[in-house]
Amino acid sequence: xxELADMPLRPSFLTSVGRxxxxxxxxxxxxxxxxxxxxVFALEGTAALLTNPAVGWHPTGATAARIAIVAIVLLYLRMxxxxxxxxxxxxxxxxxxxxxxxxxxxxxxxxxxTIALISIAGSLALSLRSAIAITAVLAYGLILWGLxxxxxxxxxxxxxxxxxxxxxxxLVTAYVVLSAIDTGEAAARxxxxxxxxxxxxxxxxFEFARKTSHTPHPGEMYYSNALGGPxxxxxxSACAVLAALCExxxxxxxxxxxxxxxxxxxxxxxxxxxxxxxYRFLRSKPADYPLLPAVLFILTLYLTLIAQAAVATGT
Numbered sequence: 236x237x238e239l240a241d242m243p244l245r246p247s248f249l250t251s252v253g254r255x256x257x258x259x260x261x262x263x264x265x266x267x268x269x270x271x272x273x274x275v276f277a278l279e280g281t282a283a284l285l286t287n288p289a290v291g292w293h294p295t296g297a298t299a300a301r302i303a304i305v306a307i308v309l310l311y312l313r314m315x316x317x318x319x320x321x322x323x324x325x326x327x328x329x330x331x332x333x334x335x336x337x338x339x340x341x342x343x344x345x346x347x348x349t350i351a352l353i354s355i356a357g358s359l360a361l362s363l364r365s366a367i368a369i370t371a372v373l374a375y376g377l378i379l380w381g382l383x384x385x386x387x388x389x390x391x392x393x394x395x396x397x398x399x400x401x402x403x404x405x406l407v408t409a410y411v412v413l414s415a416i417d418t419g420e421a422a423a424r425x426x427x428x429x430x431x432x433x434x435x436x437x438x439x440x441f442e443f444a445r446k447t448s449h450t451p452h453p454g455e456m457y458y459s460n461a462l463g464g465p466x467x468x469x470x471x472s473a474c475a476v477l478a479a480l481c482e483x484x485x486x487x488x489x490x491x492x493x494x495x496x497x498x499x500x501x502x503x504x505x506x507x508x509x510x511x512x513x514y515r516f517l518r519s520k521p522a523d524y525p526l527l528p529a530v531l532f533i534l535t536l537y538l539t540l541i542a543q544a545a546v547a548t549g550t
Contacts, residue, residue: 251342258338262317262331263310270533271306274434277537278411280544281430282421285485291549297361297418301411304354304369311350312376312403314343319380323390327455358410362417368410375403393456397442401435408434429485436478437533440509443471444529450522468513468524475509475532478502486543495547501539508532 276294279301283292317324317333318340324331332338351373359366379400383390389399408431415421446457447467453460458467479502488499512528515521 251345254338254342255346258314258317258332258343259310261337262313266530267309267313268306271309272302273534273537273541274407275302275305275411277540277544278408278430278434279415279420280548281433281482281486281540282412282415282427284544284548285430286416286422286424286427287420288548292420292544295418295420297414298420300357300361301414304357305407305411307350308354308369308372308407311347311354311373314347314350315376315380318343319383323456358414361414364417365410365414368406368413372403372406372410375406379403391456392461393446393458394461396456397458401439404438405431405435426485429481433478433482433485436474436476436481437536440471440474440478441529441533443467443474444509444512444524445526447471447516447524448522449516449520464524465517468516471524471529472506472509472513476506478536479506482540486547488547491547495543498539498543498546501543502536505532505536505539508535 275298279294279298280292283290317331320328321333324334328334333340333343354369354373355366358369382399383396389395412421412427412430416423416427421427443458447459447464448457449459449464451460458470461467462470482502483500486499488496491499508528509532512525516524
């Protein structure tokens with residue numbers, strides 16, 4: 236009798252797992268995972284460079300654990316977005332999995348609970364502070380969902396929405412840095428807090444770029460609706476320049492020697508990528524801001540920071 240009672244549950248469970256897997260395939264593209272991996276490497280390496288330069292930085296088992304945890308937490312946040320943006324997606328993105336019924340809200344919430352348990356347990360294995368920090372990330376995702384449900388202004392005013400939603404990125408940054416300090420890859424020094432500006436600038440240049448257009452998009456969440464095409468494009472480039480200048484000011488490559496010095500100045504040269512993208516957007520006036528320069532900048536900057544940390548520490 237027990238076996239018969241269990242039989243209907245198994246196909247349902249397997250079906251739900253398959254739906255979540257399909258959701259992940261559609262909504263969590265490989266470049267999201269690549270971004271998460273490079274983000275953790277670059278952030279940890281930069282924290283090591285700024286706080287413990289005499290010790291050579293290299294990825295450890297703790298680094299791998301942080302990468303895995305950040306990767307699944309980014310999927311968790313993607314699941315939160317899918318649910319909190321449901322009304323908007325019904326109009327502007329009708330092919331999204333939750334809109335089409337390819338996945339249900341109940342299935343997403345079950346997956347979120349599983350991810351939360353795994354990420355907290357994995358972080359606790361690193362340190363108590365790591366577990367507290369990742370719990371704050373998970374909780375803030377739910378708080379954002381609640382805020383957008385309670386306030387139509389937060390939900391529809393894109394600049395206010397950015398102010399409210401961006402701190403979740405800062406919390407992930409804090410998680411990586413604090414965890415790296417606890418596991419010995421970085422040291423507890425106040426100047427490490429400034430890395431938040433570097434990584435905020437890098438991310439925000441991409442964030443502005445992907446929602447910038449000369450063409451009006453009434454009712455859609457475009458920064459150019461609020462700032463105009465030129466204003467939004469300029470904001471994107473300004474964020475890139477801020478990230479590079481802050482990183483160079485903190486790292487002080489003029490004090491290094493050999494290849495490290497060359498690598499240390501690369502972030503400033505990389506700002507030419509978004510600046511050229513903005514120039515092309517303003518001059519030739521394509522409908523939408525060219526996304527390739529924004530993607531190229533953030534990826535090459537992170538790769539440079541990784542190389543910089545590997546070469547400039549322990550020398």
